[in-house]
Amino acid sequence: MxxxxxxxxxxDDSAPYVPAPQRDRxxxxxxxxxxxxxxxxxxxxxxxxxxxxxxxxxxxxxxxxxxxxxxxxxxxxxxxxxxxxxxxxxxxxIDAYPALVGTHGPMAAELLGTTAPSLERRCV
Structure with missing residues (x-):
């Protein structure tokens, strides 16, 4: 995977924090x-x-x-x-990404819940 x-x-955390002076970016x-x-x-x-x-x-x-x-x-x-x-x-x-961005599959259906059928109708 x-x-x-x-x-x-x-x-390096050994030195105390000192803000940098203003300078040209x-x-x-x-x-x-x-x-x-x-x-x-x-x-x-x-x-x-x-x-x-x-x-x-x-x-x-x-x-x-x-x-x-x-x-x-x-x-x-x-x-x-x-x-x-x-x-x-x-x-x-990385294997988790396709399930989250896809429109089909068990994880996408759980995330969308009851709004999934109405979204699918709009996309068709």
Missing amino acids: WIESIIMPRE RSGLPVAMAESRRLRDAVQSFVSAHDLSDGVKWLSEPGILPLLTIHCTDFALTKLREATDFVVGCAAP
């Missing part, structure tokens, strides 16, 4: 994108170093936020959570 997970860099964008790229490189190197390539189906591209989405197996998720460079959370098993 594939699991969708969220990965973020681990924060345009100069912060390249820095944020570089941090996101470093996070993705760290995750990729961890996956290859621990031979988890078969347990990872998909890894999102870096963006503005230092945040990645990964589709992996339960074993790979357990190993990624042991890493010290980043924090890994779990969103949901």
Whole structure:
């Protein structure tokens, strides 16, 4: 079973919080994108170093936020959570998505309840 997970860099809690000074946001964008790229490189190197390539189906591209989405197996998720460079959370098993978004099936009927027949009539 594939699991969708969220990965973020681990924060250092040893220093007290100091708000950042106001600055031009345009100069912060390249820095944020570089941090996101470093996070993705760290995750990729961890996956290859621990031979988890078969347990990872998909890894999102870096963006503005230092945040990645990964589709992996339960074993790979357990190993990624042991890493010290980043924090890994779990969103949901990917198998759960089709049942929630589909219009047919036992779960969709339970969620829609008595409104399902009226919705089906409108869609036809």
